[in-house]
Amino acid sequence: MEELIARAVAAALEAGASYADARFTSHEDEEVRVKNGAVESLRSSSAQGVGVRVLAEGAWGFAATSTLTLAAVEEAAGLAVRIARASASTQKTPVALTPVEPASGRFPAVFTENPFDVPLAERVELLLDCDKLMAEAANVALREGFLEVTHEKKYFESSEGAQIYQEGVETGAGIECTAVAPDGSETQTRSYPSSHGGQTAQRGWELVRELDMPSHAEQIACEAEALLTAPACPATVTDVILESSQLALQLHESCGHPIELDRVLGTEASFAGTSFLTPDKLGSFRYGSEQVNINADATLPGGLGSFAYDDEGVPGQRTQIVREGMFTGYLSSRETAPAIGQTSSSGAMRADGYNRIPLIRMTNINLEPSDWTLDELISETKRGMYLCTNTSWSIDDKRLNFQFGTEVAYRIEDGDLGEMLRNATYTGNTPDFWGSCDAVCSADEWQLWGVPNCGKGEPMQTARVGHGVPPARFRDVRVGVTQEEEDGE
Amino acid sequence: MLDRAQVEAICHLVLEEATTDQVEVLVNAGESALTRYADNRIHQNVAETGSAISIRAVQGQRLGVCSTNDPRPEALRAALAKATELAAIAPENPEFPGLPSAPRPQPGPDPVAATINSTPEERGKAVREVLEVAAGDSLTASGALETTYTHLAVANSEGAFAYGEFTRSSMSAVMETEDSAGRAEAHAADVSAIDARALATIAAGKALASRDPRSLEPGRYTVVLEPLAVADMIFWLGLYGCNALAYQDKRSFLCEKLGQKIASEKISLGDDGLDPRGLPMTFDFEGVPKQPVELISKGVAMGMVHDSRTAAHADPPVTSTGHALPAPNPWGPVPTNMFLRPGEATVADMLRSVDRGLLVTRFHYTNIIHPINTVFTGMTRDGTFLIEEGEIVAGVHNLRFTQSILEALGNVKMVGSEGVQCEYAWCPPLLVEGFSFTGVSGE
Secondary structure (H helix, E strand, O other): OHHHHHHHHHHHHHOOOOEEEEEEEEEEEEEEEEEOOEEEEEEEEEEEEEEEEEEEOOEEEEEEEOOOOHHHHHHHHHHHHHHHHHHHOOOOOOOOOOOOOOOEEEEOOOOOOOHHHOOHHHHHHHHHHHHHHHHHHOOOOEEEEEEEEEEEEEEEEEOOOOEEEEEEEEEEEEEEEEEEOOOOOOEEEEEEOOOOOOEEEOOOOHHHHHHOOHHHHHHHHHHHHHHOOOOEOOOEEEEEEEOHHHHHHHHHHHHHOOOEHHHHOOOOOOOOOOOOOOHHHOOOOEOOOOOOOEEEEOOOOOOOOOOOEOOOOOEOOEEEEEEOOEEOOOEOOOOOHHHHOOOOOOOOEEOOOOOOOOEEOOOEEEEOOEOEOHHHHHHOOOEEEEEEEEEEEEEOOOOOEEEEEEEEEEEEEOOEEEEEEEOEEEEEEHHHHHHOEEEEEEHHHOEEEEEEEEEEOOOOEEEEEEEEEOOEEEEEEEEOOOOOOOOOO | OOOHHHHHHHHHHHHHHOOOOEEEEEEEEEEEEEEEEEOOEEEEEEEEEEEEEEEEEEEOOEEEEEEEOOOOHHHHHHHHHHHHHHHHHOOOOOOOOOOOOOOOOOOOOOOOHHHHOOOHHHHHHHHHHHHHHHHHOOOEEEEEEEEEEEEEEEEEOOOOEEEEEEEEEEEEEEEEOOOOEEEEEEEEOOHHHOOHHHHHHHHHHHHHHOOOOEOOOOEEEEEEEOHHHHHHHHHHHHHHOOEHHHHHOOOOOOOOOOOOEOOOOOOOEEEOOOOOOOOOOOEOOOOOEOOOEEEEEOOEEOOOEOOHHHHHHOOOOOOOOOOOOOOOOOOOOOOOOEEEOOOOEOHHHHHHOOOEEEEEEEEEEEEEEEOOOOEEEEEEEEEEEEEEOOEEEEEEOOEEEEEEHHHHHHOEEEEEOOOEEOOOEEEOOEEEEEEEEEEEOOO
């Protein structure tokens, strides 16, 4: 493979590129999906190929092939250079890359128990056991379970001399059930350990053991059933405590995306949008309260956004994003870093497979813990709601106005967790919301969540990113957003 | 890229060498290219060639699926062996009715040479046309131009065989000022049918007309929804409701509603993979020919789309309508060629009828909050305008809405006579009363 990649880089230079990198990626995964006691999916897949990225005449070109021959990668390299020249016809100033020390090395996957070694029959049995427990616990219409393991190998070489081989193994699992009202007017879902596929990490089968899904199957089935007759979340303004997986998605949408410097500089403008965190705000903008400290850390063990080197050959690193509420840093690339006066990339360029160019993507975006326990937080809240587990998400094209829905909410009255509420939603404006954060839980409550489905770019790329988050409290949040009753005309 | 003979050879190898009771092979091979521009320059420009082969092995009611992007015989044999191994491990799935035996689908339209042969230089020329419009009005332009050429084949041991070659192209153009934006987009099989300058001109007009936007209080407003916004609503209806798996799982809005009025009598919605106004595709990912399906007729809920499995479980059983996605998937059958029947109004007619309301170019980042009630939320974007006394008088800051889609379709007062092909559906504009806006953009 090294020979193929070296040839791709050389061919690009011979065709006229001033810079070239080539990346071989091999991706394998196995999925088990169970629904209502039946195995819906037992699937294995693999894909591999080579992508060649070049600068020619000061502009970018990229071409990819799944054919692993010298002739095919040479053709891809030549096409990439031709494409770059077409790009150059609109280039105002040549692309300049910040320097990076060409790295070399081999970086293996880190796990305790290789998930691919766990017999598929055992994986199926685990999900069927969970299914049975959910079925026995409550009268829910839909019971689902999911397990996926992946293994990715990457070899990167650049015309500057980088030669980096990396491997990663990921394991993901989750269960959920949906209850349906007898008259069909309502459905309610509860999931464990979180929604949208559960939990995923760069770990082995030990993650699945720790999740202990069978021990939670009964509880979520009962909660889904109970939600059918729970009162709807009222429309009001109140204090909210966000459970960590919901706060992870809040962090993802309202901090992780707006700090992507390519988005800030406009390159996502026609698709997912731009960012309110414009460069003039760096170092001077109050993003949140003094309780809010956020970092981007690609070095966290087990994080879905962890790596030794990004897809430009820049080392994975930690960047402070928000310090005591002040906005202090972006996720950047070799091309974009100079736009904010920096001389090196923060190492956040990642591609979704061999056939995609790297974009600035979240690594692990983390809310740093403080010193509260969740029990203290609830007991110190006079009136409010505890909102758990995401169901829906939406945010505007500047990443300001957001609205989220959660699977369940619990009323808090005089410091006690009270009745369960269904169809909970909350909405707000990003800096106002983070500005209202007055308490963050401790490291004991901090959990590193994996988000394996972060979409960005055209053609669409799906990134796997991480968020380490403890629960936290936010004051005076609008909850229970429903259709406007008053006629505004 | 693989040609037809190579694609068919892959199918034959899998069918001939399979040892399980049934087998299905799906081949998706092709080329694609995308030129992306922002800040008045091309900043990404990519192309790829590849293939994806998926093999579904069936032993009794045990299923295993293995996919690979390596079309060489040894790789196909390894994938077939893996699928067979998985089928042996899998417990029986009593819900699985067997692979469908389907008639050969009729040929679709020929792929378009202009799209197949599109070059980086031609895509660059189209982008420069957009940039020229932007420069003329000191606007910032962004967008993308994409072309794809796909060979799709599905074959199974029960005799189904479908093969098609498809071309697709799409272009978006967004124009921005300091405080406003406008957008236009086009989707066609023939890239030469896309007029980049015309798209840019529409987008620029919207951006310029919505400068100095006003702030509007949330509330219920009469809205003129342009086709992109309408298509967004229709997409969610199709995915969450007009889908037989959602219906059979009792999570569709159609449950208990078939045959009942669920929308204005002005609303008729269907799916037709053969309609040349759209992007025709004559068969689904099980190789079953697509059938036209009436989903809503004059406001009455009429039906849903099926794949072979939901068809077998329907009460009474029906035949697949040809709307399967690649197996396995958790979504079930999905309508991908929807058409909202046009009415008789022009946008000018709609505007004239509005005393005070909004014109919405498109929605952004929509998501379903309550599937049964079809409540969704999202933002307006790229051209939201205040209408007063029948005329557009100003741009407004983007608004968040929280709204039941079916309620909105129940409040339709006019349907446009002309529509456009959007990404997922062909839609005319609509005039809707009482659309619920629940928030405003923060900047």
